[in-house]
Amino acid sequence: xxxxxxxxVGTPISNRSPIKQLTPRQLEVLALIxxxxxNAAVGLELNLSVKTVENVINAVYQTLSIPTQDKVxxxxxxxxxxxxxxxxx
Numbered sequence: 001x002x003x004x005x006x007x008x009v010g011t012p013i014s015n016r017s018p019i020k021q022l023t024p025r026q027l028e029v030l031a032l033i034x035x036x037x038x039n040a041a042v043g044l045e046l047n048l049s050v051k052t053v054e055n056v057i058n059a060v061y062q063t064l065s066i067p068t069q070d071k072v073x074x075x076x077x078x079x080x081x082x083x084x085x086x087x088x089x
Contacts, residue, residue: 017085021063029056034079 022030032042039053046053057075060066064081066074 017081018064019082019085022060026056026060026063029053030060030078030082033057033075034082 019027019030028046029042032045037045039050039057042048043050043053048056057078058068060078061068061074064078066077066081068074070077
C-alpha cells in the first residue's frame with residue numbers, strides 16, 4: 001500500500017483542474033482513495049456504507065469523464081488526476 005503525505009493530500013487544487021467540479025464529499029472520498037484506503041475503509045472513516053462509497057466513486061468517474069471500460073483502471077486514473085491537480089497541473 002502506498003501512503004501519501006497528508007499535507008500533499010490537503011493542498012489546494014488548481015482552479016484549472018476538472019477536479020474542481022467535484023463536490024466536497026467526492027473530494028473527501030477521492031482524497032482517502034489517494035491515501036490508499038479501500039472502499040470499506042473509506043466507509044468506516046466517513047461513516048458511510050460501502051454502497052454509498054461506491055456510488056460516490058462512480059459519480060467521481062462520471063464527473064471527471066473517466067471511462068470505466070478502459071485499459072487504465074478508473075480508480076487509478078482518478079487518483080492520478082487528483083494528484084496532478086494538487087501539483088497545480
